[in-house]
Amino acid sequence: MNLKPILSIQDLSVTYPDNNGGLHALEKLSFEVHPREFVCFLGPSGSGKTTFLRVLAGILAPTSGSVSFTPHHKPRVGMVFQQANLMPWRTVMENIMLPLELNGQVDSKAQNKAQEMIHLVGLDGFEDSLPRDLSGGMAQRVAIARALIHDPDLLLLDEPFASLDALTRERMWTELSRIWQAKQKTVIMVTHSINESLFLADRVMVLTQRPGKIKMDVEVDLPRPRTDDMRYTSHFGKLAKKLRSAIE
């Protein structure tokens, strides 16, 4: 991948104010992400992964360092949260349309687009359902559709499948892979699962304990599309072992 990076991060640090000198969540993170790259971040709890995504999404200002995007300054982001984070008063359709609505697009074109997204995540027939009537996996798929509908420059995923059972989770991996390949997005995903990262990512970065620093940066050179069987190959095992030793 020798394209120009879409995202470059320089000496990014975040310190949360507290009573004794501040809580260092992230310390001097530097790396680049290329267009259409799928990057996974692995790291222990509290290593600042969510903090990092919030900085990328523009929700949180970094304490020091810089985050720069090409071509835009303020990229369109689609974010999928750890919990589906749907608005319970909106139907599936209305939830998915939220990003368009905030851009002032509420015409039939927007409706069609939403319908298309619903189809992409396999929720046809659930347009008018309320979030309370969805299973965890369905809700998470709505969240993914919502994150994609406005054609974001960057897709940020914060442990999106952590709350799902193993079977649903693995089905979601396949779906996400498929969507990622169809939509050609740049994806940054946070996870706790080595398997998940190896199944999905082009590149896996491991963060240290707080304050988070990059401890390891591994290229995942497994062929695509990735299959279940791949998990039993020696190359997969080697990568998994490497990551595991870095996570400690």
Add this chain to the structure above:
Amino acid sequence: MKPKTLHTLSRWLGLFSMLLAIPLWTLIVHISGLPKFILPAPVDVWTRFLKAWVDGSLLYHTGVTLLEIVLGLFVGVSFATIAGYALAKSRTLESILSPYLVASQAIPVVAIAPLLVIWLGGGIASKVVICALIVFFPVLVNTIVGVRAVSASHYDLMNSLHATRWQIIWKLELPASLPVLLGGLRIGATLSVIGAIVGELVDAEQGLGFLLQLGDFQYDTSMVFVAVFMLVFLALGLYGVVTLLERRFLKWQQ
């Protein structure tokens, strides 16, 4: 289907028990032999109602009270939601104002009602203000609670989509806190009836409170009963409106 039948059944039972009160009441009047100016029979109240209805006075006075209530509710709810929103958003503002707010609750509105009538006169204005004051606090508290309860991750979502301040208010904070806001309105609606009557009892030339007092002075006890029943209907009506709003806007919750 079953719970629904049960629901209708219990509603009929409620109506039935209310209707049962009429013969019971008649019976008590007959047995006790109390004079009409102490305890009128249902028939007397009904006759009095028809008379006041036909000459238009009842409708007029009910209308005045309703107007006071509606205006008072509007003013009270408007100020309370705006103030509540500001307080919910600013801890500093809350710590500056909360002593005053708590202290103001120690003063019963009934006690300052005469003062307000002196300042604002015996017309509608004083009643509207009393109404608004009595409605203010519960709506304020509910607004604060409602807005504070909006989930942080929903804010994150809106911010990640570059939502504007107004979009956050209209598309997140309002719908998210609506259940609690309507709960406040429910309490406020009931209290507003009390507010209007308290004001009218202090001094008024019109309204149900005035009618009530007039009946009292003239030993026209049936008239007092009519006024009280009208007040009950007003309160029930307002309660019904809030319930309808909840049905309409909180479908997602049921």
